Amino acid sequence: MSTAGTAGSSGSEKQALGERLQGFVGREIGPPEVARDAVNEAMIRQWCDALEDANPVYTDPAAAKGSVHGGVVAPPTMLQAWILSGPEMARPMSEQRQDLQKELHLLLGESGYPAVVATDCEQEYTRYLKPGDRLSATTVIESISQEKATALGIGYFIDTRTTFRDQQGETVGSMRFRVLKFKPHQQPQPAQSSSAAPAKPTRLRPPIGHDNKWWWEGINRGELLIQRCKRCGVLRHPARPMCGKCQSTEWDTVVSKGKGTVYSHVVLHHPQVPGYEYPLIAALIELEEGTRIVSNLVGMDPAEVRIGMPVQLSIEAVDEQMKLPLFRRAK
Numbered sequence: 001m002s003t004a005g006t007a008g009s010s011g012s013e014k015q016a017l018g019e020r021l022q023g024f025v026g027r028e029i030g031p032p033e034v035a036r037d038a039v040n041e042a043m044i045r046q047w048c049d050a051l052e053d054a055n056p057v058y059t060d061p062a063a064a065k066g067s068v069h070g071g072v073v074a075p076p077t078m079l080q081a082w083i084l085s086g087p088e089m090a091r092p093m094s095e096q097r098q099d100l101q102k103e104l105h106l107l108l109g110e111s112g113y114p115a116v117v118a119t120d121c122e123q124e125y126t127r128y129l130k131p132g133d134r135l136s137a138t139t140v141i142e143s144i145s146q147e148k149a150t151a152l153g154i155g156y157f158i159d160t161r162t163t164f165r166d167q168q169g170e171t172v173g174s175m176r177f178r179v180l181k182f183k184p185h186q187q188p189q190p191a192q193s194s195s196a197a198p199a200k201p202t203r204l205r206p207p208i209g210h211d212n213k214w215w216w217e218g219i220n221r222g223e224l225l226i227q228r229c230k231r232c233g234v235l236r237h238p239a240r241p242m243c244g245k246c247q248s249t250e251w252d253t254v255v256s257k258g259k260g261t262v263y264s265h266v267v268l269h270h271p272q273v274p275g276y277e278y279p280l281i282a283a284l285i286e287l288e289e290g291t292r293i294v295s296n297l298v299g300m301d302p303a304e305v306r307i308g309m310p311v312q313l314s315i316e317a318v319d320e321q322m323k324l325p326l327f328r329r330a331k
């Protein structure tokens with residue numbers, strides 16, 4: 001972990017911001033949020049349809065009656081769904097609920113950290129919810145980190161803890177949610193050509209650091225490298241500092257022969273991100289050496305792709321600055 005200065009803000013401004021941020025910690029963001037609807041079978045069925053969860057204790061009253069629950073219960077992972085209040089951003093600002101969390105995000109946005117990304121979420125379930133339960137939730141800003149340098153950019157991690165209670169005020173579960181509020185990296189812009197045509201959008205850049213720089217250098221040389229533990233010989237991908245089998249940090253590499261088969265794949269149609277061509281075939285390739293790699297299949301119709309299909313590595317320039325290991329149908 002490290003900290004880094006940001007352009008245009010002095011150390012004392014940063015310290016003042018840090019102190020203001022700590023003033024948010026430990027406070028509830030506002031009054032409890034109350035569920036619009038009681039726990040109900042219709043929402044449970046829709047959730048189970050969407051997630052293809054066929055457990056009969058959620059949807060089949062007769063089967064549920066004979067279970068330990070004695071009747072239909074809600075999937076525990078629905079916990080937050082019961083108190084969500086709809087897409088608030090569609091409403092005018094004056095009608096939106098104002099709370100301390102929004103105030104915190106506004107402060108960070110005005111201080112030069114405009115972007116936000118959710119990084120992780122943990123939930124705990126105290127009991128199963130049954131139709132008729134009516135939830136409310138209170139959220140506390142649990143902690144705010146020091147300024148951190150991350151692969152996405154420099155920013156602050158914000159942890160909130162939400163406690164869910166039933167109509168008797170008993171806790172039924174809780175959720176810790178972490179976001180990073182950050183200043184995105186500025187991507188290096190390609191040199192402007194003399195023509196007036198706007199630069200072609202490029203693909204998203206991977207985070208490259210100490211532990212994986214060597215791998216990308218291999219790609220730029222035209223080699224797909226696989227990390228090998230020097231102590232036990234196990235191969236691993238993606239790059240990481242320690243062997244998962246014997247915990248050795250000593251490693252070298254082997255150059256993949258580039259032969260593999262399609263282990264799994266998915267075809268992406270939407271959303272269409274600039275810099276990519278659609279439909280885009282994302283595939284998990286099992287290399288002959290034994291490791292797997294996520295890549296794109298090119299030069300074929302998505303309908304042709306089959307699990308187990310033999311494929312061949314092809315390291316190709318996808319834009320002016322980036323080469324990627326792609327795969328084509330083996331000849």
Ligand SMILES: [Zn+2]
Nearest residue numbers: 229232243246
């Ligand atoms: Zn090892």
